[in-house]
Amino acid sequence: MQRILIATDGSDHAEKVIDKGLVLAEALNAEVTIITVVGEYVFSPRVSMQFTNDNWKQINQHLKEEAEELVAKAAKPFKEKGLSVETKVVIGHQAPADAICEVASEGNYDLVIVGSRGLRGVKEMFLGSVSNKVAHLGCTSVMIVK
Amino acid sequence: MYRILMAIDGDEHSERVTEETITIAKGLNAEVTVLHVTGEYDIKNRISVHMSDDYWAQVKKNMQEEADKIVNKAAEKLKENGVKTETKVLIGKQSPADGICKMADRGDFNLLIVGSHRLKGVREMFLGSVSNKVAHCTVKNVLIVK
Numbered sequence: 001m002q003r004i005l006i007a008t009d010g011s012d013h014a015e016k017v018i019d020k021g022l023v024l025a026e027a028l029n030a031e032v033t034i035i036t037v038v039g040e041y042v043f044s045p046r047v048s049m050q051f052t053n054d055n056w057k058q059i060n061q062h063l064k065e066e067a068e069e070l071v072a073k074a075a076k077p078f079k080e081k082g083l084s085v086e087t088k089v090v091i092g093h094q095a096p097a098d099a100i101c102e103v104a105s106e107g108n109y110d111l112v113i114v115g116s117r118g119l120r121g122v123k124e125m126f127l128g129s130v131s132n133k134v135a136h137l138g139c140t141s142v143m144i145v146k
Numbered sequence: 147m148y149r150i151l152m153a154i155d156g157d158e159h160s161e162r163v164t165e166e167t168i169t170i171a172k173g174l175n176a177e178v179t180v181l182h183v184t185g186e187y188d189i190k191n192r193i194s195v196h197m198s199d200d201y202w203a204q205v206k207k208n209m210q211e212e213a214d215k216i217v218n219k220a221a222e223k224l225k226e227n228g229v230k231t232e233t234k235v236l237i238g239k240q241s242p243a244d245g246i247c248k249m250a251d252r253g254d255f256n257l258l259i260v261g262s263h264r265l266k267g268v269r270e271m272f273l274g275s276v277s278n279k280v281a282h283c284t285v286k287n288v289l290i291v292k
Contacts, residue, residue: 001169020287027173111289116281135281135290138262141166143289144281 005109017115037096038063097133148176156216163261183245243279
């Protein structure tokens with residue numbers, strides 16, 4: 001398990017995911033990439049229908065900036081431990097799980113670490129939809145942090 | 147002490163699960179409990195109602211022997227690699243996923259490691275894979291090895 005992809009969404013639970021990921025990455029002396037996926041999926045269709053192209057450009061720019069801040073912050077503790085860490089922001093139409101799996105397969109990652117809950121916690125009471133889907137897609141080994 | 151519960155079903159994929167567990171356990175200097183769950187669920191109800199008590203006793207004895215072989219084989223490999231290892235066999239009426247979750251949640255484990263054993267086609271649609279069920283039913287962090 002040399003290459004680990006850690007997914008974060010900036011939720012409270014994601015901090016726990018980063019903590020667990022840090023322990024494991026340090027133990028395995030792994031190369032880490034912190035990923036976050038943002039995009040249209042965060043809006044309900046009823047809302048996103050109303051957006052003009054200009055709106056979209058602005059929104060995407062905003063999402064991107066926010067996401068970059070998020071992954072940079074998450075990468076910090078890894079850097080402090082002297083681990084090799086990269087960050088990645090995916091912006092697009094895809095669902096987060098699909099994007100995470102795609103990056104995991106293309107980047108030859110050995111392990112994906114995701115949280116069992118995320119920003120949309122209440123909807124998925126037992127297991128977050130993203131972690132569930134990543135596990136189900138079976139693109140790579142997955143660790144689900146509860 | 148970091149404690150790992152590794153659940154295996156004894157098929158070829160169990161070897162890969164064992165290897166990944168060795169890597170992680172060595173990195174974290176963790177103790178590993180090797181678990182195999184088997185039991186009545188393996189036999190169709192239609193068949194099992196026709197089995198006498200004596201016959202059941204024999205079947206259970208065979209199951210125990212088979213299960214011991216599975217956990218001991220994996221435990222040997224872990225020990226060869228210097229990992230402190232225990233074994234545990236659970237024979238009962240519950241499904242493997244329920245048995246694994248019960249063990250995981252009762253014990254003081256930091257991580258549960260299972261293989262991504264996927265059933266084929268229609269059976270998966272109805273039953274879901276064991277790993278998927280485990281991911282839902284445990285409160286512990288789960289690593290699903292592909």
